Amino acid sequence: MEHILQQMPIVLRSLNAGFLQTLKLFFVTGLGAIPLGLVIAFGSMSRFRPLSVLTRLVVWVVRGTPLMIQLLIIYYFPGIVLHRAIWGGGEAGRFLAAAIAFIFNYACYFSEIYRGGIQSVPAGQTEAGLVLGMTRPQIFFRVTLLQVVKRIVPPMSNEIITLVKDTALARIIALQEIIWAGQAFLRGSNGIAGALWPLFFTAVYYLIFNGVVTLALERLEKRLDYFR
Amino acid sequence: MAFLDVKGIRKAFGGTEVLRGVDLTLEQGQVLSLIGSSGAGKTTLLRCLNFLETPDAGSVSVNGEVLFDAAGPAARREADIRRRRLHFGLVFQSFNLFPQYTALQNVALAGKLLAKEEPEFRGRKKQLYRDIDDRARQLLEQMGLADRLDSYPHQLSGGQQQRVAIARALALQPDILCFDEPTSALDPELTAEVLRVIRGLAQRRTTMVIVTHEIAFAREVSTQVAFMDGGVVVEQGPPEQVIGAPALERTRRFLESYMSS
Numbered sequence: 001m002e003h004i005l006q007q008m009p010i011v012l013r014s015l016n017a018g019f020l021q022t023l024k025l026f027f028v029t030g031l032g033a034i035p036l037g038l039v040i041a042f043g044s045m046s047r048f049r050p051l052s053v054l055t056r057l058v059v060w061v062v063r064g065t066p067l068m069i070q071l072l073i074i075y076y077f078p079g080i081v082l083h084r085a086i087w088g089g090g091e092a093g094r095f096l097a098a099a100i101a102f103i104f105n106y107a108c109y110f111s112e113i114y115r116g117g118i119q120s121v122p123a124g125q126t127e128a129g130l131v132l133g134m135t136r137p138q139i140f141f142r143v144t145l146l147q148v149v150k151r152i153v154p155p156m157s158n159e160i161i162t163l164v165k166d167t168a169l170a171r172i173i174a175l176q177e178i179i180w181a182g183q184a185f186l187r188g189s190n191g192i193a194g195a196l197w198p199l200f201f202t203a204v205y206y207l208i209f210n211g212v213v214t215l216a217l218e219r220l221e222k223r224l225d226y227f228r
Numbered sequence: 229m230a231f232l233d234v235k236g237i238r239k240a241f242g243g244t245e246v247l248r249g250v251d252l253t254l255e256q257g258q259v260l261s262l263i264g265s266s267g268a269g270k271t272t273l274l275r276c277l278n279f280l281e282t283p284d285a286g287s288v289s290v291n292g293e294v295l296f297d298a299a300g301p302a303a304r305r306e307a308d309i310r311r312r313r314l315h316f317g318l319v320f321q322s323f324n325l326f327p328q329y330t331a332l333q334n335v336a337l338a339g340k341l342l343a344k345e346e347p348e349f350r351g352r353k354k355q356l357y358r359d360i361d362d363r364a365r366q367l368l369e370q371m372g373l374a375d376r377l378d379s380y381p382h383q384l385s386g387g388q389q390q391r392v393a394i395a396r397a398l399a400l401q402p403d404i405l406c407f408d409e410p411t412s413a414l415d416p417e418l419t420a421e422v423l424r425v426i427r428g429l430a431q432r433r434t435t436m437v438i439v440t441h442e443i444a445f446a447r448e449v450s451t452q453v454a455f456m457d458g459g460v461v462v463e464q465g466p467p468e469q470v471i472g473a474p475a476l477e478r479t480r481r482f483l484e485s486y487m488s489s
Binding site: 122124133136142226227 | 306310313314316324337338341397400
C-alpha cells in the first residue's frame with residue numbers, strides 16, 4: 001500500500017497523458033461520425049438502388065466484423081500490402097489511422113440509428129410540409145430533424161458510452177492512450193516496473209468520464225422534453 | 229370554365245385503379261362535399277389535387293390556369309409543383325401539426341420560409357415576418373384560439389389542434405381549401421367545434437372541398453355534393469338533390485346504409 005502511494009504521482013501524470021489521447025480519440029470520433037453517419041443513412045435510404053445496396057453492404061461488413069480487426073487492417077494494410085507507409089511511423093500516424101477506423105465504424109452504427117429515427121417520423125409530417133409549399137431540405141431541417149434527434153438520443157447515448165470504452169481498442173496499434181499508459185508500468189516505465197495496479201486504476205478514469213457523458217446526455221434529453 | 233375544373237383523373241396503385249376518370253367542377257365561393265363509402269377514392273382525389281399523388285391521366289385547372297395535365301410534358305418537376313400546389317390548402321384527418329413548434333409558429337412557419345424567396349428579402353425581413361406573425365395571430369383568434377398561441381400541439385385537445393391546422397392552411401391564402409375527413413379522429417364534442425369553424429368559413433365564402441362522413445353536416449354546409457363510388461363521381465349536384473332526392477339507386481343505397489348505421 002505504501003509504495004502505491006509513493007508511485008501515485010508518477011503514475012497519475014502518465015495516466016493523465018494517456019487519458020488526454022483517449023479523450024482526443026473520443027471527441028474526434030464523435031465529431032466525425034455524427035455527421036458522416038447522416039450521409040451514410042441517406043445513402044442507405046436512397047431511392048437509387050445501386051447506392052442503397054452498396055451502402056447497406058458496407059454497413060453490414062463494418063458492423064459484422066470486430067473493430068479491432070478493422071483497426072489492424074487500416075493501420076497495417078497500406079504498409080504491408082501496398083508497401084507505402086501512408087500513416088508515418090509516429091504517434092500522430094497511429095492516431096490518424098485509429099481516428100479513421102473509429103469514425104468509419106461508429107458512423108455505420110450511427111447511420112442505422114438515424115435511419116430508424118428518420119423512418120419513425122410519420123409521413124404526415126413531410127406531407128404537411130409539402131402542401132405548405134416547403135422544399136424537401138426545408139422539411140428535413142425545419143420539421144423532421146429535431147423530431148429525429150429527440151427519438152435517437154437514448155440509443156445514441158448507449159453508443160456514445162460504448163465509444164468511451166471502445167477507445168481502449170486503439171491499444172492494439174500501440175496508440176498511447178490510457179490503457180497503453182497503464183500497461184507500461186508492468187514492463188517498466190519512469191522507474192516503476194512490475195506494477196499491475198495502474199492498469200486497474202484506468203477504470204476509474206473511464207467510470208468518471210462516462211458519468212459526465214451520461215449527465216450531459218440526460219440534460220439534452222430533458223431539453224427536448226418540451227414537445228412530444 | 230368553372231373555377232375548379234377537374235377532368236378525367238385516373239390513378240392506380242400497383243394494379244388497383246383507385247380513380248377511374250373523375251370529373252368535377254366547382255365555382256368560386258362554393259363548398260363541395262365528397263361523400264361515399266371507404267375506398268371510393270375520395271381521399272386519393274384530394275391527394276391528387278394537392279400533388280401528394282401524381283395522377284396517371286387527367287388535368288386540374290384553377291381559375292383558368294392548368295395546374296396539372298398528365299399529357300403535358302412539364303407536369304412533374306418538383307420545383308414547378310411546389311408553387312402550383314399553393315393554390316390548394318389541405319387539412320388532414322390526423323392534423324399533422326409540427327410538434328416542436330407552438331400553435332403560432334405552426335401557422336407562421338411556411339409563410340416565413342416562402343418570404344425568403346421574395347425580392348429584397350434581406351432588407352424587408354423584419355417587416356415581412358411581423359406581417360406574417362400578425363396574420364397568424366389573427367387567424368388563430370378567428371379560430372377561437374387567442375389564448376393558446378404559445379401552446380405546443382401536445383398541450384391542445386384534438387379539436388384545438390385541428391383548428392390550428394385549419395389556420396395553418398389558411399395562412400397561405402389558398403384558392404381552394406381541402407379537408408380530408410377533418411373530424412374523423414375527434415369525439416362528438418370536439419367534432420362540433422371544428423364543424424362550427426368550417427361553417428364559419430363557408431359563410432365567408434371560402435372555396436372548399438370537404439371529404440366527410442358527416443352527411444348531415446355536408447347537407448347543411450355544402451352548395452354542391454358529389455357522391456363517389458368505385459373511383460368515379462356517380463352523382464353531383466346541390467345537397468337537396470344528391471342527399472335529399474338522389475337520382476341514382478347507388479346513391480340511395482349508400483345514404484340508406486348510412487342513415488341506418
